[in-house]
Amino acid sequence: MAAQLLKARGIRKSFPGVKALDGVQLDVVAGEVHALLGENGAGKSTLLKILAGAQPADEGAIEFEGQALSPADTPMLRQRTGIVTIYQEFNLLPALSVAENMYIGREPLRNGLIHWSRLYEDAGKVIRDLGIDLDPRDAVRSLSVAKQQMVEIAKAMTVKARLIVMDEPTAALSGREVAQLLGIIRDLRSRGLGIIYVSHKLNEVKAICDRFTVFRDGRYVTTGAVADATVNDLVRHMVGREVVGVKRRASGVLGEVVLKVEGVSRLKAVSGTSATSLSDMSVHVRAGEIVGFAGLVGAGRTEMARVIFGADPCDSGTVRVLDKQVVLRSPRDGIDAGIVLVPEDRKQQGCFLSHSIRHNMTLPNLGRLSKMRWFVDEAAETRMIEEYRRKLSIKMSSDKAAIGTLSGGNQQKVLLARCMALNPKVLIVDEPTRGIDVGAKAEVHQVLFDMAAQGVAVIVISSELPEVMAVSDRIVTFMNGAITGSTPGSEASEERLMNLMALGTRPEAELALAA
Missing domain, CATH: 3.40.50.300 (P-loop containing nucleotide triphosphate hydrolases)
Structure with a gap:
């Protein structure tokens, strides 16, 4: 032994x-x-x-x-x-x-x-x-x-x-x-x-x-x-209970095109990073639609999301929200246009770990929670926090506790609450369930479904193909900074997506049928 x-x-x-x-x-x-x-x-x-x-x-x-x-x-x-x-x-x-x-x-x-x-x-x-x-x-x-x-x-x-x-x-x-x-x-x-x-x-x-x-x-x-x-x-x-994974059911009825991205290119990596260069990327998302971004590490999924949000610049291309072109010089411009992003690394890019849950959840919304222009309406702030605590089942002893004391799943829910409170037209979530447990994963997926049901255009980026296939109406595949295909969620398989992600092509049998 x-x-x-x-x-x-x-x-x-x-x-x-x-x-x-x-x-x-x-x-x-x-x-x-x-x-x-x-x-x-x-x-x-x-x-x-x-x-x-x-x-x-x-x-x-x-x-x-x-x-x-x-x-x-x-x-x-x-x-x-x-x-x-x-x-x-x-x-x-x-x-x-x-x-x-x-x-x-x-x-x-x-x-x-x-x-x-x-x-x-x-x-x-x-x-x-x-x-x-x-x-x-x-x-x-x-x-x-x-x-x-x-x-x-x-x-x-x-x-x-x-x-x-x-x-x-x-x-x-x-x-x-x-x-x-x-x-x-x-x-x-x-x-x-x-x-x-x-x-x-x-x-x-x-x-x-x-x-x-x-x-x-x-x-x-x-x-x-x-x-x-x-x-x-x-x-x-x-x-302590059965957890049933929820699969997205196509509504069959989608609204107008909310987000339209055309010809986004970036020849160089962002200064100080090793970000992938982007080549002539175009994508659109309709109201009530969940579009999955799938690709291997370094394929350009996150870089595309950051450009759409205004966190990174691009050399060429346009972003339109409800057919109105928007100028994105910073995330503030993205938020003003109705675009919000839950980043892939919540601890480095999303949370102020030493600050309270309260401040982390309400920070971008303080303009809407102010009274007399200069003062925060603490009662309204408390009502907002309580509303999303109930909606998302956030486990916390007090909203005054540092967000760094929460589990990863509850930190992710706070970031989702922050974005939901902005009433976005476009919600982008990058690796929404990384490092969280199966129970919290199902709850996060349901939040995404509920947002889509309210007419929000949703983009989900995930390295887990089963997750992408479970939540998406349509899946856009990336390779080496370029888009290689768009597949309806109902027709997606891991084999088909991997061909598009790794080879940039559809399976040979499928190509023969298309010929």
């Missing part, structure tokens, strides 16, 4: 107004990938921070390789013990090289100075041993998200990790990159490492994990073998 690495018992943690963990437990053995599952707000992230030494538990005991861990341990001490956490938001310094990030604070020295050749040699050995395609001298900021994930794993190996905690490791990866990461995880498991794998993508859990533990509302629910549970079993344990 494999040796036990981690044993946590009776872990409790409370924050003002919230009991985050109520006596939970978790066991991990060497050479296993252990899934930690639960809805947003179930307590997973809190336990990960306690294991990492970033927060102390109020009560409970943690043993690692048979030794009791002190609640006073710092993250550095926990790393030296052998517990390394790779968070969803990477802990890397973009301006430094891969090797410097791997050994930061532990660089090899010679005569009191960094021994650079030894640093690159040691980093290269670890990278080659993992079978990763990385140059130790490359700056981290030049790397894709997938390769940054690999740097975090390589960094963990330099501290002789025995237990690696991965929080939503594939949230921003493409299918090919996910396959590569899962291959590395299998290799780490074969070396006898323990891995805690936190993910809302249950198909990945089935593919890579050996056992699972489920939390619900801060309490321990159950532990079991992944092979003995179906995806539906895991969902029931997580939410």
Whole structure:
């Protein structure tokens, strides 16, 4: 029987107004990938921070390789013990090289100075041993998200990790990159490492994990073998009820063209970014229609959305709302034209994490909530917050709490509420359910359906093809900054969309029929 690495018992943690963990437990053995599952707000992230030494538990005991861990341990001490956490938001310094990030604070020295050749040699050995395609001298900021994930794993190996905690490791990866990461995880498991794998993508859990533990509302629910549970079993344990995925039903009757984009091109990337160049892109969306944008990473979906919203410039092309051309020099112009965007990275681009839920939800609407021009009507502001809290089932102890204390799903709902309150003509949501649980995902989808039913033109961008197909009336495919096709949602299949996304063509049989 494999040796036990981690044993946590009776872990409790409370924050003002919230009991985050109520006596939970978790066991991990060497050479296993252990899934930690639960809805947003179930307590997973809190336990990960306690294991990492970033927060102390109020009560409970943690043993690692048979030794009791002190609640006073710092993250550095926990790393030296052998517990390394790779968070969803990477802990890397973009301006430094891969090797410097791997050994930061532990660089090899010679005569009191960094021994650079030894640093690159040691980093290269670890990278080659993992079978990763990385140059130790490359700056981290030049790397894709997938390769940054690999740097975090390589960094963990330099501290002789025995237990690696991965929080939503594939949230921003493409299918090919996910396959590569899962291959590395299998290799780490074969070396006898323990891995805690936190993910809302249950198909990945089935593919890579050996056992699972489920939390619900801060309490321990159950532990079991992944092979003995179906995806539906895991969902029931997580939410305590059956969750039925809602598929968009075509209304059959769409309104006038609300958004018309013609000939959008951009020859150069936006200054300071690696954004994809755009080539003669045109798309339209009608009132009550949901149009999905599908494409591989770097295809230009997000860049197109940002141009439509006014967040990024373009070299040529026009944007019309209700047949009126609009000039988009900033997001303010987009909002004034009736266009709103929920960005793909809610923490970096959408939320003011240290500010209150109240301020995050109402900020763009303060002009409508003012009295005597200069003062905020706090009563009207409170009514608005309460209205959307009920509509979207936002779980919060108080609207004065920092939005950063909310789960990912509830943060996403606050951003949706912010946009809904603007009464938009066009709603663009980029990766609307990234990093949120199955229950919240169904609720977010229903919000999109309700917005379309009210006559809003909706654009949904998602890296998950099943999600795009489930919510869209029509799917526009992108590749290398160009549009490669438009497919009715009722006729879409993953094979057809992948051909358009990866090859820029329809399947051969379909081309033969069209000839």
